[in-house]
Amino acid sequence: MARDYYEILGVRREATKDEIKKAYRRLARELHPDVNPDPLTQERFKEVTQAYEVLSDPEKRRMFDMGADPFAPGGGAGAGGFGGAGFPFDDIMNAFFGGGQTAGRAARERARRGRSIKVRVELDLAETAFGVTKDITFPTAVLCGTCQGEGTAKGSHRETCDMCAGRGEVSQVTRSFLGQVMTTRPCPQCSGQGTVIRNPCPDCAGEGRVREKVTRTVQIPAGVEDGTQIQLAGEGEIGPNGGPRGDIFLEIVQRPHPIFERRGDDLHCTVTVPMTAAALGASLTIETLDGNETIDLRPGTNSGQIITLDGRGSRHLNGPGRGDLMIHVTVETPSKLDEEQENLLRKFAELRGEDHPPGKFSPGQGGIFSRLRGAFNTR
Template sequence: MSNHYETLGVTRDATGEEIKKAYRKLARKYHPDVYEGADAEERFKEVSHAYDVLSDPQKRQVYDATGNENGTPGGFGGGSGFQGAGFAFQDIFENLFGGQGGGQGPIPRTQRGQDALITVRIDLRDAVFGVNKKIEVDTAVLCPTCQGSCCREGTTVQTCEICRGRGQVQRPVRSILGQVMTVTACTACQGHGTIIPDPCNECGGEGRVRSRKSLTIKIPAGVDTGNRIQLGGQGEAGPAGGAPGDLYVEIRLNKDAQFTRRGDDLYASMTVPMTAAALGTELTIDTFDGTQQIIVKPGTQSGEVSTLRQLGVTHLRGQGRGDLLIELVVETPTKVDAAQEELLKQLARLRGEEFTEGRLNTANGVFAKLRDKLGHL
């Protein structure tokens, strides 16, 4: 019996990955469809059997201990059957051939390109009315030299001589049932059935190149942060002239210095002097629709809201727009001169508010009257 380690050309302490690598190299070398020697089939069987033993931890342990893989519990001669041997055809095929199945024919070189996603930032005004925006995208585009053929000018793809265009090859595998044939992807052509003997210089045989292209996209009114716009066919070009994928544009709104968005409504605040809030006034505010007038009624309190209808964000789905809501913040003066202080005191006295030593006297006046009223309830 030949030494399995010598057959594969590895040492006795070789790792599983080293054993697999050695086997694949020898299997390609001695494959009957490639190797021209008269003993090609016998050598291929010997290499496959050595790998079958050394790639299985249990079989390898028995082999290292006894010098052969038979007549030991857990081996083929242990009488434990297929389950006892831990023998599964699917596992063998995946271990030997990387899980590549057969029977599906050659793999097309032409594939659909991947979808792409980019982020675009816009101002709040653009979300209110919509905007046409120019963007630049770094992506894969059809090779301008070969137009997706992948070949140098004047040349074409050729049928693979190893698999004869099938994209697959048959390989014998030694099993407990004897030698069986399995079908795997051809390694010479990577399963395509054809090879590119003279690839295009610009794309290297890919049929596409990286480039930057400019697009003008229409961003509809009403979009908000997180919304995505799908542009069909504007994604990456596919290999070998394949159809391009789609491009998705994700919207991000820039923060506005004046307005805050909540849904389709806009919010802002305006400061109103104390005297103007008490007497009433008319204010102006610059909006996305131009200058608007706000009526401040006499006696307006801080926190009251003035609503300007249909001056918010356009509804993304449906008609009309949201509202613009203005919160009025009454400003109380923090510093007053002597004349202003005297006027305020006079106003307080006229309103029944009494001052003692510069402070509001709560023993009399409106606060005392209010206390008396509450006490009689």
């Protein structure tokens, strides 16, 4: 026998099964290869795991206490020794670190994590720009108030499965040309849970949770955009049998605004002014997210010009400051004039020498025929 397994785990020879399990969990988390990849530490980790495999099994522990080697050929653990046939190394790793290598291990975990859910949150532009505290209501799975997650009826409790003695799995030893091979599978009676419910809770049917609508108060940060997702860790559905909660993902949906279009943290809008105001200049009252503001339209403003109001856009999500408000100017030309207006406008055109305008063409912006002619000339 290589070493004293009790000494390896640092427990008394009279240690209970729970004490052995706690000692192994502590050492395994400290020595696991994902935490400490040092080769010497990995050897120590294998040694600790081998000790736990022997001392956690009543039959193997009895053999060890009698002086027999459980890993010797014919000793009850298979001919391969540590990591060989019959040694459930993957089962032990999955039990403590959530691995998925052994079929049915997930079924043997009675308390499983709850499902994460997605909740759509509709907000106005000002709410996404400045942030808001919002009450959201959604259906989810919550702890059963009758059985407090146990799944049993009042006055009753879960009972240890008599088929697997509470281990959640059953083993079968067969002989092959390799020696004795131990096959482990989930217990068919308790579905790998180790316990059975004789009298299930009438409200949750033994699941330990019920579905209902709940309301949560959440803080939406300033600067979120349409499509932004916010994760609320541990606020989702509670798992079966009192398992930990999943997450909530809030999906932000921004309602269309009648005036502003948001592009990043900047806001854009269009203001239409008559040609007289564009020519002579004017003072305009503009609506912003901060209230109404007055801006000066310079004389000679052309259609398509942009007036920028700094810091009147949305707040930045990941930093101080705000975007800008971009005002796009459209100059409106009158389509209907009475006789007096038309005469005045013609007189104005004569004064400016624009009663017979020749028209101005910029390079590359001629009519369709000039573009076709240019295309043929390039050949």
